[in-house]
Amino acid sequence: LKTVSVALGERSYEIAIGSDILGELGEALGRIGAGPKEMIVSTRRLWQPYGAAAQDSLMKSGFHVSVALIDDDEESKSLATVTSIYDKLVENELDRSSGIVAVGGGVIGDLTGFAAATFMRGIRFIQVPTTLLAQVDSSVGGKTGVNHPRGKNLVGAFHQPTLVWADVSTLRTLPQRELRSGQAEVIKYGVIADAGLFQMLQNDTRPFSRWENENLIEIVSRCCSIKARIVQEDERESGIRSILNYGHTVGHALETLSGYRYYTHGEAVAVGMAASARISHALGIAGEETVRAQESMLIDAGLPTRIDRPLSSRDIMQQLNRDKKTLAGHTRWVLPKNIGDVFVTDRVPPEVVEQTLQDMITPERMTA
Numbered sequence: 001l002k003t004v005s006v007a008l009g010e011r012s013y014e015i016a017i018g019s020d021i022l023g024e025l026g027e028a029l030g031r032i033g034a035g036p037k038e039m040i041v042s043t044r045r046l047w048q049p050y051g052a053a054a055q056d057s058l059m060k061s062g063f064h065v066s067v068a069l070i071d072d073d074e075e076s077k078s079l080a081t082v083t084s085i086y087d088k089l090v091e092n093e094l095d096r097s098s099g100i101v102a103v104g105g106g107v108i109g110d111l112t113g114f115a116a117a118t119f120m121r122g123i124r125f126i127q128v129p130t131t132l133l134a135q136v137d138s139s140v141g142g143k144t145g146v147n148h149p150r151g152k153n154l155v156g157a158f159h160q161p162t163l164v165w166a167d168v169s170t171l172r173t174l175p176q177r178e179l180r181s182g183q184a185e186v187i188k189y190g191v192i193a194d195a196g197l198f199q200m201l202q203n204d205t206r207p208f209s210r211w212e213n214e215n216l217i218e219i220v221s222r223c224c225s226i227k228a229r230i231v232q233e234d235e236r237e238s239g240i241r242s243i244l245n246y247g248h249t250v251g252h253a254l255e256t257l258s259g260y261r262y263y264t265h266g267e268a269v270a271v272g273m274a275a276s277a278r279i280s281h282a283l284g285i286a287g288e289e290t291v292r293a294q295e296s297m298l299i300d301a302g303l304p305t306r307i308d309r310p311l312s313s314r315d316i317m318q319q320l321n322r323d324k325k326t327l328a329g330h331t332r333w334v335l336p337k338n339i340g341d342v343f344v345t346d347r348v349p350p351e352v353v354e355q356t357l358q359d360m361i362t363p364e365r366m367t368a
């Protein structure tokens with residue numbers, strides 16, 4: 001079991017990373033003084049393998065456990081679903097001393113976290129992330145929230161968990177495509193902050209599904225350490241935390257333009273990282289070897305680095321401008337200098353962006 005600490009004063013917490021550790025969750029909750037009433041929020045398909053194990057463990061440690069099973073598709077990440085969680089909390093008489101345990105991917109974590117942030121003005125919550133993306137990214141850092149018809153994650157709150165319990169053995173049942181999606185975020189951490197991690201991934205080209213638990217624990221804890229370090233410095237994203245959005249500028253535009261149906265989040269981010277590196281190179285900052293090293297790693301991971309949708313560079317530029325307006329500012333670019341070193345700028349000439357996108361569109365699609 002590895003632990004990573006997130007030092008945020010009275011909001012500090014530990015991230016525990018291990019394999020087959022769901023049975024020890026009850027004891028861990030006992031140690032942080034939780035209880036006596038806890039509610040587990042999960043989804044039907046994860047109940048048998050994981051939710052029930054968490055429940056058993058909590059009950060063995062003497063907790064009074066209630067359960068709310070919700071849908072976890074992106075469309076269900078809504079206030080209506082949060083309301084259904086409130087209903088369960090009220091029905092089961094949870095109070096200010098109670099806590100909620102989220103067992104699932106980022107959708108479950110964001111929804112549960114938001115319910116916990118707002119129920120009785122904020123109660124404790126525990127993250128038990130079961131996707132690679134949730135283990136390396138969404139379960140850490142305290143961003144919670146839901147979607148609005150006009151935009152993803154438009155409604156939310158900062159609410160740090162009191163414990164993150166990441167069991168890498170849960171990744172064994174994760175569909176390949178979801179695993180790859182998380183891998184994009186892992187590669188992102190290497191590029192933004194950890195050349196050693198990037199090298200480790202370069203030296204072991206096995207697909208993630210073949211990695212042993214020890215390797216996965218090492219990778220997840222390395223990513224969590226980076227995120228913890230950044231969040232400690234800038235909890236509410238007024239500065240350095242924005243480097244975590246590397247690849248997300250173009251990625252987000254692609255996700256929106258394809259109605260969140262074509263690319264998974266990680267796939268869109270992979271294309272976005274490829275775009276950022278090329279932009280940096282076009283500006284004379286990143287060397288060609290940096291662009292190539294990142295691109296071949298993404299390709300080896302089975303992730304896209306080109307735009308193979310019937311989209312024009314114009315469409316994408318327009319979407320980038322719309323996002324800029326919603327965020328009331330400039331388009332913020334996180335660009336690599338070298339592997340492990342990035343900087344943030346809002347001064348990228350639009351022509352450079354458009355030309356880069358143009359070059360990334362697969363030729364046979366340009367006529368579509």
Ligand SMILES: NC(=O)c1ccc[n+]([C@@H]2O[C@H](COP(=O)([O-])OP(=O)(O)OC[C@H]3O[C@@H](n4cnc5c(N)ncnc54)[C@H](O)[C@@H]3O)[C@@H](O)[C@H]2O)c1
Pocket residue numbers: 043045046072073074077104105106107108110130131132133134137138139140141142143144152153170171172173174175178181265
């Ligand atoms: N809060 C943050 O800081 C933050 C950061 C990044 C992403 N997010 C959010 O996270 C969400 C995406 O999260 P995600 O990538 O974890 O996807 P997800 O929660 O949508 O899960 C993907 C699918 O995998 C299933 N699943 C989960 N764990 C499984 C397992 N162990 N075995 C088999 N199936 C499993 C889920 O039921 C779901 O169908 C988005 O809504 C995004 O906005 C939040």
Ligand SMILES: [Zn+2]
Pocket residue numbers: 137185248265269
């Ligand atoms: Zn992301």
